[in-house]
Amino acid sequence: MAKAESTARNNVDCLNVDFMRSLVKQYSELGQWTSAFFWADAAAASSGSAVASGDDIWLLASAMLARGELHRAAHAVTSRGLHRRHLLCLGVAMRAYIAAKEPTTTLTILEECDPSLLEPRSMDQTHNRALAGVLVWQARALCSLERREAAAEALTAALRADCACYEALDLLLEQHALTPSQESELIESLPINNQMSASEAALLRTAYRERLRRYSPLPPTEPDDTIKTAVDIARSRSAEAAEARGRRLAAAGEWGEALKALDAAGPWSCAEVRAACLVELKKSAELFAFAHALVDAYPQSWTAWYAVGCYYYLIGKSEFARRYLGKACGLEPGAGCVWLAYGHSFAADNEHDQAMAAYFKASQLMPGCYLPPLYVGVECSLLNNVSMCERFMTRAAALHGNAEVGEAGEEGEAGEAGEGWERIARSVSSAHVAHEAGAAAFAAGRPAAARALWLRALAAAGPADQLSPCWAATLDALGHASRALGRPGEALRWHARALALRPARAASLAASGLCLALLGRERDAADALHAALARNPDDVVALALLDAIVDRLDAALTEEEIPQFPFPAVTLGPPPEQEANERDLTDRELSDMSMSFD
Numbered sequence: 001m002a003k004a005e006s007t008a009r010n011n012v013d014c015l016n017v018d019f020m021r022s023l024v025k026q027y028s029e030l031g032q033w034t035s036a037f038f039w040a041d042a043a044a045a046s047s048g049s050a051v052a053s054g055d056d057i058w059l060l061a062s063a064m065l066a067r068g069e070l071h072r073a074a075h076a077v078t079s080r081g082l083h084r085r086h087l088l089c090l091g092v093a094m095r096a097y098i099a100a101k102e103p104t105t106t107l108t109i110l111e112e113c114d115p116s117l118l119e120p121r122s123m124d125q126t127h128n129r130a131l132a133g134v135l136v137w138q139a140r141a142l143c144s145l146e147r148r149e150a151a152a153e154a155l156t157a158a159l160r161a162d163c164a165c166y167e168a169l170d171l172l173l174e175q176h177a178l179t180p181s182q183e184s185e186l187i188e189s190l191p192i193n194n195q196m197s198a199s200e201a202a203l204l205r206t207a208y209r210e211r212l213r214r215y216s217p218l219p220p221t222e223p224d225d226t227i228k229t230a231v232d233i234a235r236s237r238s239a240e241a242a243e244a245r246g247r248r249l250a251a252a253g254e255w256g257e258a259l260k261a262l263d264a265a266g267p268w269s270c271a272e273v274r275a276a277c278l279v280e281l282k283k284s285a286e287l288f289a290f291a292h293a294l295v296d297a298y299p300q301s302w303t304a305w306y307a308v309g310c311y312y313y314l315i316g317k318s319e320f321a322r323r324y325l326g327k328a329c330g331l332e333p334g335a336g337c338v339w340l341a342y343g344h345s346f347a348a349d350n351e352h353d354q355a356m357a358a359y360f361k362a363s364q365l366m367p368g369c370y371l372p373p374l375y376v377g378v379e380c381s382l383l384n385n386v387s388m389c390e391r392f393m394t395r396a397a398a399l400h401g402n403a404e405v406g407e408a409g410e411e412g413e414a415g416e417a418g419e420g421w422e423r424i425a426r427s428v429s430s431a432h433v434a435h436e437a438g439a440a441a442f443a444a445g446r447p448a449a450a451r452a453l454w455l456r457a458l459a460a461a462g463p464a465d466q467l468s469p470c471w472a473a474t475l476d477a478l479g480h481a482s483r484a485l486g487r488p489g490e491a492l493r494w495h496a497r498a499l500a501l502r503p504a505r506a507a508s509l510a511a512s513g514l515c516l517a518l519l520g521r522e523r524d525a526a527d528a529l530h531a532a533l534a535r536n537p538d539d540v541v542a543l544a545l546l547d548a549i550v551d552r553l554d555a556a557l558t559e560e561e562i563p564q565f566p567f568p569a570v571t572l573g574p575p576p577e578q579e580a581n582e583r584d585l586t587d588r589e590l591s592d593m594s595m596s597f598d
Contacts, residue, residue, distance in 0.1 A: 015046040017056075024059045028066070037063035054086035061092040070100040083109045087117050087130040094137040103141035110138055120161040125195060132162035139171060143334050148365070152177035156186060163192045164204060173211060175334060176366035179399060183212050183368070203231050210235075210244045215251045215370075215400060215430070217462065239265045247273055253432075253470045255280045268294075271303035272337055275310045287311045302332035309341060318345040336366035343375060352379050370399035374433055381440035389444075390420035393437040400430040421449035428453070431460035435474050442477070447484040454478045472502040479511055488518040506536035514545055522549050 020043035027036035040060040044052040052060075057076060064073035074096040082089035090113055097106040118134070121127045135158035142151035155177070158168040169187075172178060178186065187208045192201045228236075235241045242265035249258035255277040262274050271294060278287040291311050294304035309325035312318070322345050328338045343358030356379045363372035377392035421441040428434045438453030454477050458464070461471050479494035492515040498508040509532035516525035529546040532539055 015042075017043050017046050020046065021056070021059065024063065028063065033063055033066040037067060052080075054082050054089055057082055058086065058088040058092060061089065061096070065092060065096055065099070070096045074100075078109060084112055084114055085117070087127065087134060090117075091130060091133045091137060094134065094141070098137055098140055098144075101144075103144040106137065106141040107145075110134070125162070128161045128195075129165070132158040132165040132168060135161065136165065136168055136171070139168075143175070146333075148175065148177060148334075148367075151175075159186065159190060163190045163195050164200075166207075169208060169211065173214070176336065176369035179368045180212070180215075187212060199230065203234060206231055206235060207238075207240065207244075210241065214244070214247045216248065217252050218245065218248050239269065243270050246270055250277055253280075253468060268297075271301075272306055272335075275303075275307040276337075279310050279314050282314065284311065284314050287314060300331065302328040302335055302338065304328075305331065306335070306338055306341070309338075309345075313341060313345050313348070316348075318349050321345045334365055336362045336369065336372070339365060340371060340375065347375075347379065352383055355379050368399065370396040370430065370433065373399065374436060377440060378436055381443055384443075386440075386444045389440045390424075393424055393433065393440060394420055396433045397424050397428040397430065397437070400433055401427060421446055421453065425449065425452040425456050428456055429460060431457045431471075434460060435477070438474075438477060438481075442481060442484075447481045451478060451481040451485065454481065467501060469501045472498040472505060472508065475501065476505075476508050476511055479515070483511075483515060483518070488515045491515045492519070504531065504535055506532045506539055506542070509535065510539055510542040510545070513542065513549075517545065517549055522553055525549050526553065 020039045023039040024036050024043060027033070027039065037060070040056070040063045044056040044060050057080060061073040061076045064076060074093045077083050077086075077089040077093040083093050084090075090109065093109055094106045097103070097109070118131065120131060135154045139151040139154040139158070142148070142154060152172065152175070155168045155172045158165050159172075162168075172186075173183070187205075192204055195201075196204070242261050246258045246261035246265065247270065249255075249261055250273050259274065259277050259281075262270055262277075271290075274290065275287060278284075278290065287307065288311050291304065291307035294301070294307050298304050305324045305328040309321045309323075309328060312321035312324065322342060325338055325342045325345065328335065329342075332338070339358050339362035343355040343362065346352075346355035346358060356376055359372050359375045359379065363369075363376070366372060373392040374396040377389045377396060380386075380389035380392060421437065421444075424437050425434070428437065434453045434457035438450040438457060441447075441453060442450035454474050457474050458467070458471065458478075461467055461474075475494050475498035479491040479498070482488075482491035482494060492512060495508050495512040495515065499505060499512070502508065509528050513525045513528035513532060516522075516528060526546060526549050529542050529549065532542045533546065536542070
């Protein structure tokens, strides 16, 4: 027997195809794609039949694709007709055409496939994973052709076929293709327990739910002595969990903590979120270095040019910012955050019409995100279009709060004028939406509604003793609303809370000076206004108010220069006793004088 084995091993006419396939997989894992291509080609040519098997051609096309030979890889599959009957070969060909920026051809070869291959199989999870990959590439091709609803349906089908296909969920969430309520319903309806074991199912559900809560505040940190399960330990060490935590912290306005979480995930993770955090923290030097490193490392990535555009936006060069943001849009037309930044660059130059156009484009790309309608509502408020502002603020509040957007829009149109602000105050769950809606209501002459919205914003922002300094503007806004409602004392208390969050803030000091002046405390008001001007000498309101207070103080001092006290009665002549004594003295002097004359 041993002699027969040695004879087969030394026989040059007998090729071991299984050994060649194992070499292909090993060299692919090592990244040696030329070696993988050689042995894949040899395995396909050494198969027993005249026609190579689909698995061998799949290995060969995958090696070609990894070497960058896109059309050659697609031809290796389509020339043999394997894209019609072999699911793995179809996926490789679709990947090749997507990389070659030919989405129409990608969909064409998909239509030529046998329809039975595109049906999930309950007892064959390997087939379902290959099917999910095909559906993901179909969704990418549909997104390139601006067919986003069909892309969302393909991604949803991919998740149902293979619940572990995290890429499908990531694309759904990045594109905001579904509303938050639809996302939650999809995750809860997935047959995760049927496709994997209980422990892996628990890990996957935890990851998916945390990913869905990207706009929700983080729960309080658990103490260190809390008993943790294996899922909790794995999530605490996971880079993906750190990215999800960074996204949630950034959405809550805790930019510094978000950067720390992203650092734990790696310096290159979530480049768009990191760039946004650096913009909010006004760290232009760090953003410049980060964008420069991204461009050097990934010049074909849209996130690199997005970071460059964010840097120029931060330093106030909007024209350069739009130039590089446009380059990012060219590399990834479906990146909604790029269009949001594009709109911000126009808004910084007070070009409201162009800003609204950019925000509308972002709304088309991100139909399930509340940010585009929020920014459109802000621009409508700046243009004094109150009715449109109410509609878009209502839509933003509904999207963030998992409400039915259509019903909210209909109520906003059917309600009476001004009624929308009260409805938003009752239903809004986002602190940012409530703050911006309050600013719009105050500009529309509705201080009571603005006060209710700002109180809602503070309640959603977190406990009063744990507010971040960014909410000082909301506290000042509450002070302005209280002053407009005739409550200067209450307004002064709100401004004092704002100063506790951001000491020596010029706007808070100026507003405090106005409230003190209304309360008749001119000297304290003058001191507060002087402190405000020391922080911001160009504050026109503080200057005008200080001039008025100084004039009042000068007028008061001028009236007090001559005291208006009653003077005591003054007797011009001497008292009677003195007059008698003086008369006697005069008589004696006169007598002496007469004697001297004698």
